[in-house]
Amino acid sequence: MRDVVYAAYESLLGRPPESEAIVSHHASGSSPAEIITAIASSGEFRSRFAKNNALYQYNSQIDAEEIVLSHARQDLQAHPDSLTNYLGVRIDTKFLPSLLSGSAGLVEPAPIPANWHADTAEWAAALRAVDLAGSRFTMAELGCGWGCWMNNTGVAARNAGRDVHLIGVEGDAGHLGFAREALATNGFAPEEITLYRGIAAAQAGTALFALQDTAGENWGLAPVFGADAAERDRLLATGRYEPLPMVPLADVIGSRTLDLLHMDIQGGEAELVKSCLSILNERVKYLVIGTHSRQIEGQIFDILQAAGWHLEIERPAILTLTPEGPATSIDGVQGWRNLRPRTVAAA
Known part of the structure; x- marks a missing residue:
């Protein structure tokens, strides 16, 4: 375990431990995951990344790190x-072979300021909805991929x-297969799951969706709506x-009320959001939105604030400036709480 402590200090803090007493403290009776989590949760680690990591630059009226850490399991076993x-x-x-190759058998620390998939702001927003739920938690994930937020908030x-x-x-058919597999692996029964293959939209219809040769290679596939006959052909x-x-x-x-x-x-x-505002007002208690441009973020601000929703946490999309104009390099996130008790249906 002492080697783990030294390696964690060098990789997370960029320095060796300050004393043998500190090494002994971390190594005594701890698993590698607990050692890494403890060091990654330290003020020094957060301060180091706050100066250099844009993922720390979120705005929040909730204690994002406390929410994330409050859900940490202390009894985890590696698989x-x-x-x-x-x-x-x-x-x-x-x-996600390009991101996760070689990580089988590892246990991740808490995602502060982020893990390979999402930052603290998005984790906190999703878990905030879990904390606000009653005895039953119901959620929907639009563009669910492998079921990331279904699995994370469900667990x-x-x-x-x-x-x-x-x-x-x-x-994506392959990604939906991943979702079924992940949900089963994480112990969810068929009656606890509803999956749709299609494109989430305001109205029924047909869209064109890009195919990929191997599931997991591309997670940014976008549908084509409203193609005329020539473009469709x-x-x-x-x-x-x-x-x-x-x-x-x-x-x-349906007739459900969604906690998230x-x-x-x-x-x-x-x-x-604009097209479905009525059902969002009536049937959704918490809304977490991955945003793909600053323009989209502003539009959502206008729509939901005017409708009486409360923005609890947000991190703007992170831009790269190119000769062609601003390009989103990391998606933004917004966490909205519905404060319309006269209209939100009981769960």
Whole structure:
């Protein structure tokens, strides 16, 4: 364990431990995961990254780090064929081979300021919805991929003793297969899960969706809406697109009330919020939105603030300035709480 302490200090803090007493303190009776979590949770680590890491530059009216850390499991065991995160969620590394290669058998520390998938702001917003839920936690993830937030919030809710129902919408067939596999691996029964293959939208219809040769290679596939007949024929003739049903948000939610709606739909989020505002007001208690441009963020501010929602946490999209103009290099995130008790249905 002493070697783990030295390695963690060098990699996380950029220096050796200050004394043998500190080494002994961390090494005594600790697992490697606990050692790394303790050092990554230190004020020095946070201060070091606050100066250099834009992911620390979020705005919040909630204690984001406290929310994230309050869900940490202390009894985790590594699995040789999976990466295990700090909640106990197991992730097959084949889902994201470019990011997770070689990480099977590891246990991750708490995601402060981030892990490979999301930053503290997004984790805190999603887990805030879990904390606000009653005895049953119901959520939907639009653009669910491998079921990241279905698994993470579902496991967090189950850890807290809540019953769960998890809903996902995804266009890529391979990614939807990953979601089914991950949910089963993490112990969710079929009756706790509802999955749709299609494109989350305000209204029913058909969109064109890009195909990829190998699931997990591309996680930013965007649908093509409103193509005319000529464009539709041209894209389908390439063999790289297929028609998929547009799944109305009203059908996804049904008669349920959602404790959390997580939305990451590759640039269509503002239009969906605008078009579905009525059902969001009536049926959704907490909304976490992955944003794909500063313009989209401003549109969502205008729509939801005017509708009486409360922005609890946000980190703007991180830009790269190019000769062609600003380009989003890291998506932003917004966490909104519905403060309309006269309209939000009881869970």
